[in-house]
Structures are given as structure tokens and as C-alpha cells.
Amino acid sequence: MATERRRATIYDVAQAAGVSKSLVSLVLRDSPSVSAPRRAAVLAAIKELDYRPSQAATALAGGTSQTVGVVIDDYTNAWFVELLRGLQEGLASAGLRIAVSDRTLNTHVESDPLDGFLSTRVEALVLATEPTPAMRFSSQIPVIVVGNRATQVPGADVASSDDRLGTRQAIEHLVSLGHRNIGHIGGGGGSSMLRLAGYQEAMKAAGLDEHVVSVSELTTEDTGYRCTQRLLDEDPDTTAILAANDSMAMGAMAAAQAAGLSVPGDLSIIGYDNSPLSGTHLLHLTTVDSRNHDLGLHVAQQVLSRLADPGRDAQRVLLEPLLIERGTCAAPRRP
Amino acid sequence: MATERRRATIYDVAQAAGVSKSLVSLVLRDSPSVSAPRRAAVLAAIKELDYRPSQAATALAGGTSQTVGVVIDDYTNAWFVELLRGLQEGLASAGLRIAVSDRTLNTHVESDPLDGFLSTRVEALVLATEPTPAMRFSSQIPVIVVGNRATQVPGADVASSDDRLGTRQAIEHLVSLGHRNIGHIGGGGGSSMLRLAGYQEAMKAAGLDEHVVSVSELTTEDTGYRCTQRLLDEDPDTTAILAANDSMAMGAMAAAQAAGLSVPGDLSIIGYDNSPLSGTHLLHLTTVDSRNHDLGLHVAQQVLSRLADPGRDAQRVLLEPLLIERGTCAAPRRP
DNA sequence: CTGAAAGCGCTTACAG
DNA sequence: CTGAAAGCGCTTACAG
Structure with a gap:
């Protein structure tokens, strides 16, 4: 029933509640200067008529889209x-x-x-x-x-x-575990550059040589896979890899697996983002949370x-x- | 400059273009009954004033939100x-x-x-x-x-x-490979029920015994992991698992790995959804695409x-x- | 094509 | 609190 009736407006609500249109408007915007009984009457009418204020009208009249x-x-x-x-x-x-x-x-x-x-x-x-x-x-x-x-x-x-700080923390963790041959795989973009910078700073501070590989601007699982292949090819003594994000770290895990390397036995890996992915049983990835x-x-x-x-x-x-x-x-x- | 000026309206555009307000409205809605030179003048004014029609006003006056x-x-x-x-x-x-x-x-x-x-x-x-x-x-x-x-x-x-058809296809594929001990791991919800039904139909058609495990309504990597553990525990002869979706399949892969089973050597796995996840190097998961x-x-x-x-x-x-x-x-x- | 007019459904003062 | 009024920025006929 009432299928063909037009949508209720503020006028309809006012009429049904036996109050003025202005009062309805006040109730809608939770004005304190409305008595409880009247407010109740308006709310009842709103519910009764299934009234919903038109966002377009509210925005236009109020001059604000909220x-x-x-x-x-x-x-x-x-x-x-x-x-x-x-x-x-x-x-x-x-x-x-x-x-x-x-x-x-x-x-x-x-x-x-x-x-x-x-x-x-x-x-x-x-x-x-x-x-x-x-x-x-x-x-x-x-x-x-x-x-x-x-x-x-x-x-x-x-x-x-603070992406730079994040990768610095990650490298310090790897260094404290005893790693010295730590590679970084990354891509393009602002975050990637800062994560790279943090890696470089921390490696320098620890007196270690950098080894950075990037195959494209992208930071996907596929680029992570390819970067890792190249990194392991260029330096087979690598014992740890810091990836620019979790997707790349996932690719690194796939590349390690393909190379017959166990993680973390032969190769330690750290991701970045603490994505849902990183928490899975399959990855169980050490990572950095950006909060x-x-x-x-x-x-x-x-x-x-x-x-x-x-x-x-x-x-x-x-x-x-x-x-x-x-x-x-x-x-x-x-x- | 012009920082403090209010937003341009259709009036401003009309004035700048030397036409009527109605004409501007016609141009905005791509009416064919506007001559090329006038249309050009209006478009120039719009650009000049960086005019953008107010969505609220358009919706209210036009009576449609589009x-x-x-x-x-x-x-x-x-x-x-x-x-x-x-x-x-x-x-x-x-x-x-x-x-x-x-x-x-x-x-x-x-x-x-x-x-x-x-x-x-x-x-x-x-x-x-x-x-x-x-x-x-x-x-x-x-x-x-x-x-x-x-x-x-x-x-x-x-x-x-057609989820039911999808799992039917998946089971037929496993059967054609020679599998007879095929388990299904799933959860709750409409899709899961249909995928289960397809599994049951296909197993029955192939004259095989069903083995279904579900640990919760959820279809996450974690439930996939736990379902698989239980399934392998209940029937160590299982050679293939059909999961209700890719996330669960990922969990199944983790459980297989934890159990020392190789995929697909010891255990075949099929997911569902053809999610980005399934295409990764790490999973390289056979799956069903819902298009x-x-x-x-x-x-x-x-x-x-x-x-x-x-x-x-x-x-x-x-x-x-x-x-x-x-x-x-x-x-x-x-x- | 123009121009004046009404209206969309609200908000916002404002006098009572 | 009410009630009448103006206005938000458009669209929509409609007479010219």
C-alpha cells in the first residue's frame, strides 16, 4: 500500500505531528530548544511516514554538503x-x-x-x-x-x-639477528623512496654494504619475485631481504621457494604494511605496521x-x- | 587571486557568456537545440570561471540524483x-x-x-x-x-x-585427473551453500563419497587452514581438496605445507574466485572465475x-x- | 533561442 | 515555540 504516493516531505511530517515546519527542521538538527513531547511527536511522525530528509535539499539550503x-x-x-x-x-x-x-x-x-x-x-x-x-x-x-x-x-x-624510520627499524632487527648480507627490493613512488632511504641509512650506520634491486615502478608480488631472483643471482650470499611492501615480500617468498631456499632457515624476509596477507598462516610474515x-x-x-x-x-x-x-x-x- | 570570491553559479556563467540562464542549463545537459557559437561561448565562460554545477541543486531541481x-x-x-x-x-x-x-x-x-x-x-x-x-x-x-x-x-x-556449476566443473576436473578421495572445505552463506551443493552433485555423479569439513561460517585463510587440518586428520588418504574460495585454499596450502605435503605432488587444491591472490607466483592456484x-x-x-x-x-x-x-x-x- | 516564473525540499533569520 | 518569507542553485515548461 502507499506504493504510488510521493515521498514524504518536511511539510507532511509537520502536519502529521501537528507542529510547524520550522520545528521539524529544528528536531532534525537536534536543536536543544525543542520540548520533549513535541520532539517525540515529530519523531513519531517521521517514523510513521518513513520520512528521510532529502540530502540534496539539505545541502542546498544549508549551504554545506557535510x-x-x-x-x-x-x-x-x-x-x-x-x-x-x-x-x-x-x-x-x-x-x-x-x-x-x-x-x-x-x-x-x-x-x-x-x-x-x-x-x-x-x-x-x-x-x-x-x-x-x-x-x-x-x-x-x-x-x-x-x-x-x-x-x-x-x-x-x-x-x-614515518616510512624511513620503519625500514631503519627493520634493518636494525636483521642486524641484531646477525645478518650482514641484507638486500632490499623496491619500486617507485614516494613511500618506496623513503623506505629505500631508511634501508640505506641503517646499512650505512651498521657499516654494511647496500644491495638494492628494483625492476620497475611497481611494487607487486610479481616484481618482488623478479627482484628477488635477480638479487639472489647477483649475490648468492644474501641471508636476508627487506621488501618495500608485503606484496613484494610475498613474491620474495615464492622466489626463495623456487630457488630451494627455506624461509627463515636460509633466507630471512621482512615486508612492509602489516597487510591482512602478512598475517596468514602461509606467509606469517614479519613486517612493519604503518598504523x-x-x-x-x-x-x-x-x-x-x-x-x-x-x-x-x-x-x-x-x-x-x-x-x-x-x-x-x-x-x-x-x- | 579570487580566493575570497564565492563559487560561480549559472547566473555568472550566463552573464559572462552573454546569454540567458536557460541557455546555460541547456548546454549543461547537452541539448541539441543550441547553436555552435553560443555553445562555445558558454563552454568558454564555464572554463573561465571554473564553474561546476552544484550537484545538490541539480538533483533537487531535476528531481533525480542520477x-x-x-x-x-x-x-x-x-x-x-x-x-x-x-x-x-x-x-x-x-x-x-x-x-x-x-x-x-x-x-x-x-x-x-x-x-x-x-x-x-x-x-x-x-x-x-x-x-x-x-x-x-x-x-x-x-x-x-x-x-x-x-x-x-x-x-x-x-x-x-552459477556457483553450483562452478564447483561441479572443479570436481569433474579433479575426477578426470584420477582423484577419488576429494574433500571439500567451506563455510556459511548463500554462495558457500551452492558451492557445497555443486560438490555434492558432482561427487554423487562420479560415484564418490563426500567428505565435507566446515569449522565456522567464515571462509577465511584461517578457517581454511583449520578445516584442512581436520580433513587430513579425518581422512589421511585425501588426495585433493576443493575450497569454497581462494582464501580458504590459501589456508589449505599452508596446512599442507605444515603437514609436510607437497602441492600438487601429494595434494591437489582448487580455490574459487580467481582473486588477485590466486594468480601470484606463491600460490599459482587453480581456481574458478566467477566473471x-x-x-x-x-x-x-x-x-x-x-x-x-x-x-x-x-x-x-x-x-x-x-x-x-x-x-x-x-x-x-x-x- | 530569450526571459520571467514557479518550484524542487529544505535552512535560516525574524517578528510575534 | 509559530508562521510567513526569502533564498540555496538549479530545471522545467511556456509565452514570446
Whole structure:
């Protein structure tokens, strides 16, 4: 029944509750200046009519979308999930919702995911991706860049994990186990460069020779496999490998297996990201946790403080990563 | 410069282009009844002013959001990615965009992701998740259920892959290799039940005894590991395992490894989903492809045809899955 | 094509 | 608290 009836509006609710339209609006926005009985009457009418405020009308009349746009690279990248969760948690109390745009998903449709967000009039823009030229000049709205990026966005806040420190910790762990022949496999991008730098610093500090292999910009399981093959080929005495991320570490494990090397007996491996993958029985991978959930929470704070004070100086948040010891590291057989 | 200026509206564009407001509106919606020179003038003004139509105003005035809401379980589930891509491709030509809501993400915030979508006035709802009670009565708007679900939504279209056929194909493949002791590990949910049924049918058809192990509703790597341990414990003569999905298959590989069994030498394993995981060097897993991209395309067609003809009968689409042969199956050592 | 007008469903003061 | 009013930025006929 009532299938053909049009959607209930605020007028219908007011009429059903026997109050004014303004009062309904006040109840909707949780105004304290509404008496309990009237509030109850309005809520009852809302429920009765299955009324839901039109987001379009609310946004247009209120002049605010109450939405934060988030651009990510690709849904398949697991680190976004925890980031989004933290971000949403931190924003929810302020009544802000998030809208997510996958860059690869939109690539065939719009020139830039930014377009949609600007039409939506998002309150702020969170870029968990390498900023495109258009994103560098988004002006008007607050921008928070998440992660270590090659491109700078003028005036934007930045929040990231201290990738350089993370790989330094990983190398120190391997060195403390007695490893001296430690290779690094990596790819391109801002994070990869910092992780490489941390590796180099720590190796230098320990008085050890570097051995870095990279076969492409990508940091996939396949490139990890190929990098490891080359690394083991170039230096068969390698006893440990630090990968730029868990996917590459997974590839390293496959290459070790193919070479007849046991992990961690013959070869120790450390990943990066503490992805769901790394916690599996099959990998049980020692890795570095970037604390993406915490990062999301910090980003939420940056969004809120920026909205409260649009004129404030740009902030930088740098989180300390955590080494997660699991089963892929051991003392080398031949130190 | 122009930092403090308010956003350009359709009035500003009209004025800058020296035309009427109505004409701008026509250009925005690609009306053919606009002369080339005027259209060019309007487009130039739009570019000049960096004008972007307000989505809220467009939706409110036009009475249509041009948005399709998609509810998924969890961003970490890789099969959604291809589904979303196909869906978006199929919807883009009709000018429809998609909005995605992650159920676990929203669980702490709204009672139901449906609320947000109804406020947005989405044109249609795509449920790639087990429908909640609220979703069963969404009424008014078209609903398309994707995947094999335990719950029915009255009047909704359904699109899914033929899971039962998929596991049947998998078992037939194992049988043709000479396996007779084939176990199945699974969990709960609509897909799992159908995959189980396909296993049972094929085993029966081949005159073989079933051996099914399930330790929980979940179909994770961990449950796959534990199911396999139990299965091997209950029947050490098992030569092949069919898992309800790739994650469980990964757990099976870990359990085989822990038990000192080589894959596929001692034990053949087949997964399901053809996830990115299954294609890695480390797994190189034989699996079944559900053709999720195609599924997304079909769902898009269902959305469009339903919007074109709201009164049409509910449709069912059932896609034939594809067995992907990789490296985890071989003839059994002891047939 | 133009131009004036009404309306989409809300929010926001504001006088009572 | 109410009630009438203006306005958010568009779309949609409609007379010219």
C-alpha cells in the first residue's frame, strides 16, 4: 500500500505531528530548544511516514554538503581500508560523512575524480594518492595529503607514517639477528623512496654494504619475485631481504621457494604494511605496521581543525611505525 | 587571486557568456537545440570561471540524483572491485554514477547504509551483500541483488554466477585427473551453500563419497587452514581438496605445507574466485572465475532496463563460471 | 533561442 | 515555540 504516493516531505511530517515546519527542521538538527513531547511527536511522525530528509535539499539550503571527499588509488590496495575506517570514525562525531573515489575506477569516465567532488561541494579533500595537476590547484577547499608523495600540494596538510624510520627499524632487527648480507627490493613512488632511504641509512650506520634491486615502478608480488631472483643471482650470499611492501615480500617468498631456499632457515624476509596477507598462516610474515587506522584518526583531526580555522598554518603529522615480528626472520646460517 | 570570491553559479556563467540562464542549463545537459557559437561561448565562460554545477541543486531541481547506490560487505573483499568496474562501465553511458557503501565501515555510524542512500534518493539499489531486513522492504526504488544470497528481496532482480556449476566443473576436473578421495572445505552463506551443493552433485555423479569439513561460517585463510587440518586428520588418504574460495585454499596450502605435503605432488587444491591472490607466483592456484566484471555489466543492464520500465517482471541472470587451470592440480600419487 | 516564473525540499533569520 | 518569507542553485515548461 502507499506504493504510488510521493515521498514524504518536511511539510507532511509537520502536519502529521501537528507542529510547524520550522520545528521539524529544528528536531532534525537536534536543536536543544525543542520540548520533549513535541520532539517525540515529530519523531513519531517521521517514523510513521518513513520520512528521510532529502540530502540534496539539505545541502542546498544549508549551504554545506557535510561530506569529505577521499581519493584513493585502487580498492584492491588493502591499506586504504584501515585508513578509511579511522577517518570515518574520527569524522562521524562531527556529523561528517566520507565519499570515496577510486582513481582507476573513474579513469575511463571523468578526467579527474576531483570534478565530482567539487560538484558535490565537499568540505575537504583527502588525497590518499599521488596528486594530479588538477588536485594541486584545487584552492578554495582544505586539502590533506595522506602518505608520502612525490608531489607537493601548496598549503595542504600532510599526514603519513614515518616510512624511513620503519625500514631503519627493520634493518636494525636483521642486524641484531646477525645478518650482514641484507638486500632490499623496491619500486617507485614516494613511500618506496623513503623506505629505500631508511634501508640505506641503517646499512650505512651498521657499516654494511647496500644491495638494492628494483625492476620497475611497481611494487607487486610479481616484481618482488623478479627482484628477488635477480638479487639472489647477483649475490648468492644474501641471508636476508627487506621488501618495500608485503606484496613484494610475498613474491620474495615464492622466489626463495623456487630457488630451494627455506624461509627463515636460509633466507630471512621482512615486508612492509602489516597487510591482512602478512598475517596468514602461509606467509606469517614479519613486517612493519604503518598504523593506518591511527593515521585515519589523525587525518580526521586535521580535517576538523582546518574546518574550524581555515586560516591556520599547514600541519604535518608523522606517525612512528611498528615492527611486527612473526615467522620469517631468524639468525643467518653463516653469519 | 579570487580566493575570497564565492563559487560561480549559472547566473555568472550566463552573464559572462552573454546569454540567458536557460541557455546555460541547456548546454549543461547537452541539448541539441543550441547553436555552435553560443555553445562555445558558454563552454568558454564555464572554463573561465571554473564553474561546476552544484550537484545538490541539480538533483533537487531535476528531481533525480542520477546515482545508483551499491552496498558491499567489505572493501577488503577483492571480488567487489571487478564487479564495481563492470557496473560503472555499464552505467556511465547513461550518465549514472555509483556510490558505494561498505557495510562494516558504516556499522558504527548509521544503523543501515540504506539510510544514506535513501536520503540521497538513489535511482536504484544494488545489493552485493546479504540483504538486511530494512533492505527487504525498500519498496519504491528498484533493487538488484548480486550474488547468491540466503535472503530473498521481493520483486528484486537477481544477478549471480552459477556457483553450483562452478564447483561441479572443479570436481569433474579433479575426477578426470584420477582423484577419488576429494574433500571439500567451506563455510556459511548463500554462495558457500551452492558451492557445497555443486560438490555434492558432482561427487554423487562420479560415484564418490563426500567428505565435507566446515569449522565456522567464515571462509577465511584461517578457517581454511583449520578445516584442512581436520580433513587430513579425518581422512589421511585425501588426495585433493576443493575450497569454497581462494582464501580458504590459501589456508589449505599452508596446512599442507605444515603437514609436510607437497602441492600438487601429494595434494591437489582448487580455490574459487580467481582473486588477485590466486594468480601470484606463491600460490599459482587453480581456481574458478566467477566473471565478476561481466556480472557488473549485466547488473548495469538490469538497472537501466528497470529504470526504463519500472513495471517489468523481475529478472534473473546466471553467469557460467570458468575453470582457471594453474599449478595446484595434478594426478594423484596413489589413485 | 530569450526571459520571467514557479518550484524542487529544505535552512535560516525574524517578528510575534 | 509559530508562521510567513526569502533564498540555496538549479530545471522545467511556456509565452514570446
